[in-house]
C-alpha cells in the first residue's frame with residue numbers, strides 16, 4: 001500500500017458524503033426528538049406551576065401537551081434511527097461496490113501481494129464497522145450536542161444563576177474526564193495493533209497447522225500466538241484500568257447527582273430569599289439534571305469515532321492505491337499479431353526496492369515456444385506476470401502483437417493471453433462451470449471436448465455427479481494435478497493465441513505428468529507459448545530458451561547451442577542431469 005502513506009486519511013464525515021443528506025436528516029430528527037423531550041419536561045413543570053397556583057383545578061392542557069410531546073419525541077427518535085440505518089445500509093453497499101470496482105482496476109500484483117485475508121477483512125469488517133457507526137452513532141451525536149445547548153438556553157431563560165451553577169459543575173466534570181482520557185488515543189492504537197497481531201497469529205496457527213504439526217508439534221507457532229495473546233491481555237488490562245478511572249469519574253461527575261445537589265442547595269437559598277418562585281425552581285431541577293445525562297454519550301462517542309477512523313484509514317489505504325493506467329477506447333490499439341517482446345525492461349516491486357529485472361530485451365515470434373529458465377529468484381515468474389500487467393514496468397516496454405500493453409484495453413490484452421499457473425483456483429461451482437469460466441455460453445459438448453483434450457474427461461466422469469460435481473471450497477477433493485488439468489481445459493476452451501505457463505508440470509507423479517504433458521501439448525498447438533520451466537527435461541525442444549540470472553537475461557538460444565556455450569544454462573543442465581541420476585528408480589522424469 002504505497003500511495004496511501006502520502007495521502008491523508010479522510011475524515012469520518014467526508015467518507016459519509018454519498019449518504020450525507022440522509023444522515024443530516026436523521027440527525028435533525030434526533031435533535032428534534034431531544035427538543036421534544038425537553039418540551040415534555042417543561043410541560044410537566046408548567047403543570048406543577050398551574051397546580052401550585054390553582055390547586056383545585058386539574059392542569060389538563062399542560063398534561064396533554066406533555067403526553068403529545070412524549071409521543072412526538074418517541075416517533076422522531078424512531079424515525080431518526082430508521083433514517084440512519086437506511087443510510088448505513090446504503091453506505092455499506094456503496095463502499096463495498098466502490099472497493100470492488102477499485103480493486104478490479106488495481107494491478108493484479110497489488111491484490112496478490114496484499115493478500116486475500118487483508119482485503120476480505122477491509123471489505124467485510126471495516127465496512128461493517130462504519131455501518132455500525134453511521135447507524136447507531138449519528139443520532140447519538142445529534143443528541144449529545146443539541147441536548148446540552150438547548151438545556152443550557154432553557155436554564156438561562158428560567159434563571160441564569162442556576163444555569164451558571166449547573167454549567168460550572170459540568171465544566172469541571174468534562175475537564176476531569178478529558179484529563180483522565182488524554183492518553184486514550186495512544187491506548188486505542190495499541191489495543192488495535194495488539195488485536196490485529198492476535199488475528200494474524202490465529203490465522204497463521206490455523207493455516208500452518210498441517211505443515212507445522214508434522215515438523216515441530218506446533219510449539220513455535222503456538223508460542224507466537226500465545227505471546228500475541230499476552231500482549232493483548234496486557235494492553236487490555238492497562239486500558240481497562242485507565243478507562244475504568246475515566247469512566248468512574250464520568251459516571252460520578254456527569255451523573256445527575258452533583259448537578260442536582262448544587263441546584264437544590266442554591267435553589268433553596270434563592271427560594272428562601274424570594275428571588276425565585278418554587279415552580280421555576282422545580283422546572284430547573286427537572287431540566288438541569290437531564291443536562292448532565294446528555295453529556296455522558298459524548299464520552300462513548302469519542303471511542304466510537306476513534307474506532308471508525310481506523311476502519312476509514314484501512315479502507316482509504318486501498319482506495320488511495322493508484323489504478324493501472326488504462327487506454328481510453330479511442331486511443332486503444334489492437335495487436336497486429338501474436339508476438340511478445342520485451343524492450344529494455346527494468347522492473348522493481350517497490351519504488352525503493354532492488355531491480356527484479358534489469359534491461360531485459362527479447363522477442364518471441366508468433367507461434368513459437370519459448371522457455372524461461374534460471375536459478376530460483378532469477379525473475380522468470382516476474383517476466384510471466386508482467387506480460388498481463390500484474391504490474392507495469394519501471395522502465396522500457398512490453399509489446400504484445402507489436403503494441404505496448406499499456407496502450408491496449410485490458411479486455412483486448414486478456415483476449416490474447418491465457419494463463420496456467422501452479423496455484424490453480426476453483427470456484428464454488430460445478431466442474432463444468434469452472435471450465436466455462438468467462439465463456440458462460442459455451443455448450444456442454446464444447447466443455448467436454450476441452451476436458452478430453454486436457455486429459456481431464458476420465459477422472460471427471462468417475463466423480464459422483466460427473467461434470468455437475470461441485471468443486472471449490474466445499475466441493476469434491478481434487479489432486480493438484482487434476483485441478484491443473486481443469487485449468488488447462490479452461491485455457492483450451494478459451495482458445496487464446498498466446499499462452500503463458502508457469503510451473504505447469506509441478507504436480508508430477510509419472511502418471512499425472514504423462515497426462516499433463518499430453519494436455520499441455522494439446523493446449524500449445526499453434527499458439528505462441530512462454531513457459532516458465534523448472535524441469536529442464538520439458539523444454540529441450542523449445543524454439544528458444546531464455547536463461548535468466550539475478551534479474552538479467554544472461555543467455556538465449558536453443559538447447560544444443562546453449563550447452564555448447566557452457567554458461568549458466570550448461571551449469572543448470574549438469575545439475576539437472578545429476579539430480580536425474582539421484583532418483584531412486586533411476587527413471588527418466
Ligand SMILES: Nc1ncnc2c1ncn2[C@@H]1O[C@H](COP(=O)(O)OP(=O)(O)OP(=O)(O)O)[C@@H](O)[C@H]1O
Pocket residue numbers: 113349350356374375376377378379380381382383
Ligand atoms: N511480490 C514480490 N514483492 C517483492 N519482491 C518480489 C516479489 N515477487 C518476487 N520478488 C523478488 O523478485 C525476484 C525475482 O522473483 P521471481 O519470483 O520472478 O523469480 P523466479 O525466477 O520465478 O524464482 P522461482 O524459480 O524460485 O520461482 C526475487 O528476488 C524475488 O525475491
